[in-house]
Amino acid sequence: MAGKLAQVTVGLFVYLVVAAAGAQTPPPSRTVYKCEVEGRTQYSDAPCLGAKRVDVEPTRGLGSMTGKGAPGADVRNENLNETFSNAVRPITGQTPSERAKAARRFKLDRSAQAECRSLDSSIPRAEQMELGAKGTELASVQQDLFQMRARAFELGC
Numbered sequence: 001m002a003g004k005l006a007q008v009t010v011g012l013f014v015y016l017v018v019a020a021a022g023a024q025t026p027p028p029s030r031t032v033y034k035c036e037v038e039g040r041t042q043y044s045d046a047p048c049l050g051a052k053r054v055d056v057e058p059t060r061g062l063g064s065m066t067g068k069g070a071p072g073a074d075v076r077n078e079n080l081n082e083t084f085s086n087a088v089r090p091i092t093g094q095t096p097s098e099r100a101k102a103a104r105r106f107k108l109d110r111s112a113q114a115e116c117r118s119l120d121s122s123i124p125r126a127e128q129m130e131l132g133a134k135g136t137e138l139a140s141v142q143q144d145l146f147q148m149r150a151r152a153f154e155l156g157c
Contacts, residue, residue, distance in 0.1 A: 032056050033149075047149035050142045053127065108156065116157035123148050 033051035035042045043054070085096035092099060105113050126145040133141045 046153055047146055049146045051146070051149070105157065112155050116152065116155055119148055119152045119155075119157060123152065 031045060032054040033044050033047050034054050035044060035048035035051045081100065082096045085099040094102065105116055126141060126148060130141045130145055
């Protein structure tokens with residue numbers, strides 16, 4: 001029992017150290033919006049009115065063309081965080097992306113965290129409503145969706 005408690009304690013300590021190190025620089029946004037602006041298609045991490053969300057997974061980079069070079073520091077950090085997340089998953093129950101989201105939100109105050117959780121459920125509902133809306137209802141839903149996405153972006157959710 002004492003050995004298991006020591007493992008959990010060490011795991012929690014490492015988790016907090018990694019989370020603190022990750023809190024120093026903001027992670028890149030993995031949410032990309034496709035926007036039509038003056039007849040031109042643009043992609044951005046910031047939402048726009050009538051945007052379509054595009055799910056992307058960034059590449060892990062290429063160390064060198066020969067394959068012998070080491071990856072950059074950002075890729076090494078991401079691999080380390082993912083490996084750690086998978087190691088503590090039996091304890092936390094979180095996937096690497098869920099743990100990254102929790103670490104990102106850890107620095108937010110309680111009210112911002114609560115607002116982010118609320119937006120986590122409101123935004124997908126609004127996206128579903130947008131799919132079936134037409135005419136003035138579509139414009140209204142898109143405006144509401146834009147405001148929710150902009151708020152989530154502003155909060156750093």
